[in-house]
Amino acid sequence: MAIARLYSNRKDIPDWLEIGVPTYTGGEGSIFFSRDGQYAIKIYHRQRAVLTKRQLLEKITLLGANLTADEAQFLCWPLALVADVDGNECVGCVTRRIPTPPYVVLMNIMLTPKQAAEQFRAGKSWANYLQIARGIARSIAVLNSKGCAHADLHFRNFLVNPSKSDVVLIDLDGLVVPGFLPPQVAGMYGFMAPEVVIGKSTPNERSDRHSLAALILYTLLFRNVMRPQVTYDSDNEDNDARISWGKEAIFSEHPQDRRNRPRMLGVPLFQQGALSYHILTPALQRITERAFIDGLYSPDRRPSAREWINALSYALDELWRCSYCRLHFPYPHWIKPVQRRACPLCGQRIAAPFPSVLLLYEPRSKGNYIFIKRYLVMSSGWRLFADVLDSQRPPMSRRDEPSIGHVEWDDKRKTNRLVNDEAVVWRARLGEDGSDITVSKDASVPLHPRTTIHFGEGRRLLVIHE
Template sequence: MSKSNIVSLTALDGTKIQFEEAKCNEKGAMKAVYFSPDKSYVVGFFRKEQDRNSRERLEKIIDTYAKQLFEKDGGENLKKLFCWPTHIVEWDHNGIHKLGVVAPTYRSNFFFSGGKYKGLEKEGKWFASSKLRNKMLEDDQKGTWLSYLQICIKIARAVKRMHAAGLAHSDLSYKNVLVDPLKGDACIIDIDGLVVPGKFPPDVVGTPDFIAPEVLETVSLPKEDPKKKVPSILTDRHALAVLIYMYLLYRHPLRGGMVCDPDDSAKDEELSMGSQALFIEHPVDKRNRPKIQNLDKFELPQGDVTKLPYTLCGPFLSVLFEKAFIDGLHDPSKRPSADDWEKALIKTVDLIQPCQNPQCREKYFVFDNTKKPKCPFCGTPYKGELPILNFYYRPRPTESFRYENYRLMVFSKQSLYKWHIDKNIHPNEKLSDADKKPVGDFHLHNGKWILINRAMEELYDVSDANNHKKIAIGTSVPLTEGRKILFGKDPSSRLCVVQIVSN
């Protein structure tokens, strides 16, 4: 590498920025992208001249908004969820003055590491389409259903914090989110278009599939019309709900069998995603149910809502899908917030069971809480004993324990964490490294389920109200029907009652 093709610029904040002029990735429509010599960051120069407003927005994004997001509690953990621009540079090149933004390089796990698509970015679209999953992608790239829950948690968390800082992404789609199903990882990219209500209006209406119905419905109104709806935090909520639905069910929640305009496909699209939009799984209004006979064989089984209804995602997510696509579809204020989604997704992870069929394509499923649990994806019934911990908490230190609609499905070698045993600890970006360590683990030992205490100072078997038995660290407690376990003496400590499902 000769030194001559390395361009050195000074960013507006004085930082020295270098990139290799010869190695330009011309792919992007908006920007020409260059790598730094050590490949740790990229510099993207806008193809079109940026107006003052866009420039001011970029300055705010790299400074004020970055601080609002990352200099708060849990900010360090949050950084990994975004590819956030870090500097602005200006370059006079071939007589043209160019504005560029510097951003970290995507982590290597966001590129296909092998197979047909080796080297390509893991754009979310690859994993959200049944046809691409069933026909194009290699099996070893798809990950498990559990990894998609983890991906959704990360996306919801990132959006939650943006919204908490008063920022709307405005173009949330599987195009602007990289995902890695092998690690359950996600990262939001292309942040240049952030919308700040009242300050920086949106540049775009969004990406098809993710544009909120009210935006599409009013797209032809002039800018000044007060009835015109543009991207905002409320439309981000629609896009987030669509993303989560698509990553967990691999189909679009509004693309069903209903034909709104048989003469014109574009008009039909506009109506069925806009003013006439209807959830394909609406419990009463069934006009938009997908017609199986019209589906390509590679869209099945995921396209069949009778076989794989949204309720397979469990009780917490089902309620939110109903809010997002029934109550809130045309009433933006009723849409679940990103925070609602994050919480429901986290609670859903605790309902997960590994499928006992080694050939199962999804590997994990949400325990369906019936007497005969079975994997919804491959139909394999669960065989054996399945312990469930039903959690209780004390609203106030002096009050008695109450059921909190929170459960943990136990499987072998699964870990118990602090957020299970203490209601004040949440598994979000604010979680400290110390609180990330398991405090116990579950095993099927000689045909009996046990919980081994690894780090709980105060663990008690309180099945007998008159005789609380302490479970010392390194020892275990059997999990049998009706057993009551108290996880500590703090006011925030939880109690659980064991329930056994036998099949």
């Protein structure tokens, strides 16, 4: 065992750690684990361990000193720096050790549809990938809130727990802060923004937005939606990559340019198909188009991490479970007629009874509401939580709180009914005849099209769409 002496350590971090042999050695350095198993230590190779690197690490460590517990769960931030090992001066940093298992590298569960199928056979669902994608966005939102960009976002820099959908971003030793921390790396082909690939810009928060979008879509569709299908330089592989991911980069589902279109696009995943972004919810489709069509060569038009969080969170309330493959997917309520709706994973047609689709409206002034382009997909057993109706609360902020309503299937009338589980009396205007009713605790309202449900002053209201 060797002794690593630390400095710039937080008060809860010891002044020295015992380390053994390296568990991994890469281009930048070697990774060690502390004897107690709590920490990971990265020691940089001597030829890379210049004074500038030490100074940059000191600044990065300082930036993470005031992370809250909620923020720290998404980021494996340096907790201390290494002064020397057994008296030999070196450059290194210390982070908490992420246990593997249960954590795995993100790439290992989503690189190919085959890897996703293995997760499905192990009991995971597409809903797990949706939550993982949201965790990815949340980690970047925390970084952005500190004024930082990562500069090297890709599927090897995230560790995920597939069972709990927890996400941790690693390799935070190369952060970028304008005027404070310069870029140290450019990134990885496949996730680098075109302006970085062609040398027009260095990595920054706007280029991170492109990398984030590419990661999220890869996680949801199990393919890189920017992958080139055309060879531009058959004699020089690196130059071909620079052209493909740089000046000739194009979204694989661009409506006017089909050169990168996958051959089996739109065919169900389990039939060796390629998932289209059109399987995603309307909000996710819109934000995808902003990222890869409007914002591909216009960085300022790219959606932020916070916008991705909202769209991904709202999508959790639009999921439907296939009766055949038993996996969740976004219910395609935008496809008409309903007979055309099918599971994008196995291809099974969705059969009656169909779920109810509700529109969410937000109060703007007394008596006036505006549609916020958010949908709820309800079927028997679905539960309504208070955060859905509260415009002041972050999406999906519920913490083991009771539901305020649930859905039951009325077999006699062949309709879904929303049952009131709270003491607050609701008011509803029925779509069938326009009559007004009150819905007290344990009473219910039929979810017929055009029915409007008021839940009380200051809360959002629901309008049944279908």
